[in-house]
Amino acid sequence: MDTNTSPKAATADFDADIVIVGAGPVGLTIANTLGVAGVKTLVIEKLEEIIDYPRAIGIDDEALRTIQTAGLADEVAAHITPDHWMRFFTADGQCFASIEPRTDEFGWSRRNAFIQPQVDNILYQGLKRFAHVDTLFDHGVTGITQDADGVTLQLESGKGQTRTVRARYVAACDGGNSIIRRTLGVAYEGRTKANQWIVVDVRNDPLGTPHIDMCCDPERPYVSAALPHGIRRFEFMVMPGETEEELSKPENMAKLMRKVVPDPDKVDYIRKRVYTHNARLAATFRVNRVLLAGDAAHIMPVWQGQGYNSGMRDACNLAWKLAMVVQGKCGEAMLDSYGQERRDHARSMIHLSEVAGDIFAPENPLVGQVRDKLMLALNAVPPVKQYFAEMRFKPMPRYERGIVVPPERSESRPLMGGLLRRSGDTPMGRLLGLMAEKKESFIGRVLNGLEAPQPSPVGRMFIQPRVTTEAGETLLLDDAIGLNFAVLAWGTDPTFNMSARSIAFWQRMGVKFICVKPQVQMAYRDALRPGVITLGDAQGRIKDWFSQQSQSVVFLRPDRFVAAICAPQGVDATTAALARLLAAPLEA
The missing domain is CATH 3.40.30.20 (Phenol hydroxylase, C-terminal dimerisation domain)
Structure with missing residues (x-):
């Protein structure tokens, strides 16, 4: 283990100021940001190397801004497709909604396609810039204790070797099945969707069209997504009674692929994998000197591509706070603001992802028919079409508690939005409720019958021109x-x-x-x-x-x-x- 210390390093009683458990994108981003800040950091990962199979495919402007802060934006930019649209189609091929954001208010395009392992590797290689940041792979956490001064972790390698590591604080970024969260007894509340999806990644894109197509076929919904470097992802709903083993057989895979490509025998497959969609949120993001981030703190369905990006928001929020506390600039009580600021927004993103999934693949075919007719009608209204195209439905982070000094004013409550959500517990009802509660949107003003005042910028992200x-x-x-x-x-x-x-x-x-x-x-x-x-x-x-x-x-x-x-x-x-x-x- 590297024993070099930064100018801000703590005493030799600690192996590191900050120990990060988990070398996924969230842990690596926190480590890079702490590296920029000069904080002595250790990343622990139970696997022998970072995960190399594709997972997330959408990275937003906020996440890219976070990577920019970590000093790796130029390298990552070579592996993204900016201005990546998402279009929704009916079973007969009519586009009933198109998300086409073109803004760059935060310095980057709002939606971007990427291949996660490529960016994860850049984040991992970026740690080599810092003599005060070290990694320890092939070591899992078997025990954790805390005292008034720090945290002690018991580790075991894949070969059965044990060791002890001590840190001032621990960032638990060890995934949805987080051993640290479970050891600390933090509840992980939510649900698991009954249906699964099989993800198929291919090389030498057999379609070559840009963007993401969400095909709302009631027989079997599927997704077709163009990715950088000639890669394409297909996702198909796994129907009741089907298994990953059965679907992966050549003849069954050919049946699936025939829905999207002319000749399934000429497809250059990379891998196939079945995923289950979960929606869960940790009861708290902080237990004394341990802070949960990424999937260890929350997990959500993929439909708005916010699982990865929500984790990056955690990294952005947490890293600078940890740095300032261990450097003695701020008191430990400031760390409470992390959960105050991030947990409510994570819950909002989970809700948005669930609503989007229910609209894309409703359990009742009749709901799908109503969705098609209603959305086609709404799409004919220019302000409504603009609302979807510019992603105004996306709940942007807005911190009302934490490290913010809010203005002294009260806001009227979105009564109609609340009424809609209470009275219509259906996918479309929940969508209309969300739209109504966003009072600054056109639909919110119509459904609430009011013109909302210009919202305060406090607690919101500043522009980056x-x-x-x-x-x-x-x-x-x-x-x-x-x-x-x-x-x-x-x-x-x-x-x-x-x-x-x-x-x-x-x-x-x-x-x-x-x-x-x-x-x-x-x-x-x-x-x-x-x-x-x-x-x-x-x-x-x-x-x-x-x-x-x-x-x-x-x-x-x-x-x-x-x-x-x-x-x-x-x-x-x-x-x-x-x-x-x-x-x-x-x-x-």
Whole structure:
């Protein structure tokens, strides 16, 4: 085991500041982010190597932004297909809904196809950049104990060798069957769908068309998905009485493939695998010094491609918090915000995935007929079509508790949306209920009979446009900030009204003070305080963002969520409020 220590490393009493159990995408992403932060980290994996068979095929803009923060975006970008549409077809081939998001508000396209093992390998190889990050494969956890100072893990290798590892904190990323979650006695609530699906991956794409087609055939629903590098995935529902062994026989596989390709004998198969769809959520995401992430904390059906991406949101939320606690910048109580912020959103994504699955493959054929007629009718209404095309139904993370200072205002409740969900426990009823509860959408306004006010940006992810540095380099905003807090103001020095005490506090936190101004003004050098950097608004998007706000100083967390927004004269009060939430003293 590597015994090198980072400048921030703890005492030799610990093998690592952070031990991550599980070398899947979530664990690897946390490890890379901690590596960037300079935290001594150990990744433990019970397998001899990372999993090489395909699983997830959709990666969203939030996940790519997280990988960008870990410094691996350029390598990953070579293995994605941006702007990946998802189209739903009736049994007779009519497209009744098409999800065609074209936005890049977070710096990346909203939907992207990818092949998970390729990206997982990039994440794994990325750990080699850090002398203070080590891996230990072929070791499973057999016991775990905690005390006031740290966590002790008992390990056993595949050859029966035992060893003990000690850490300040543990991130349990060991999957849906998490040994750590089960050992800690954390309930895993939810359900398992009765039906299964067989996944078939092939090389040399026999269709060659882009995007994902969801074919709602009542006899046997199936999916056809174009992936990067000439790979295509087919998914077929396993019908009652069928087994993986039977379906994998050449003659039965040929029957399945004949639904989608002209000549099933000329298909270049990679592998076939049967999956069961689960919807489960851990009762808590934190037990003292152990924090659950990824499938260990939640698992969901595949229909919106959010299982992988929800895990990456966990990694994005948790890594910077662990880093700041072990580095002594924030108090341990701050870690409670992880579950406060992530658990509710994970539940929302599980619900969305279940509704999408019920609509795609309803158990009652009559529901499928109603779905086809209703969706074809709704698709003829331009605002409704836009609602689906732009993925406005997707619940975006919005933190109302945790490391956020919310504005003091109340919001009216979506009464019609709640009524619809209570009165119509059917796939379409639940979908309409979700649409009604999103008051900022066209359908939400119609069903609720109101125009919702502009929602506060606090607790939401900040945009990521391109900016220009004082050196003349144009780059994405996150690359200019790094893994740091930022206090960003439009057109002015964000520290002008800030006391020396508040400035010193943010400097200890590693903040970037930023003045953003129109691109054309970059030729003029403002007289700003030392330590304040100027960025040019290369696309005009930051100006547009601030034009929708009534206040002009925004406090950004390292994960780029808006922690607070205030007027220039409110920066000290906002600093004090955030210091309390971070469990960090204002005074050194």
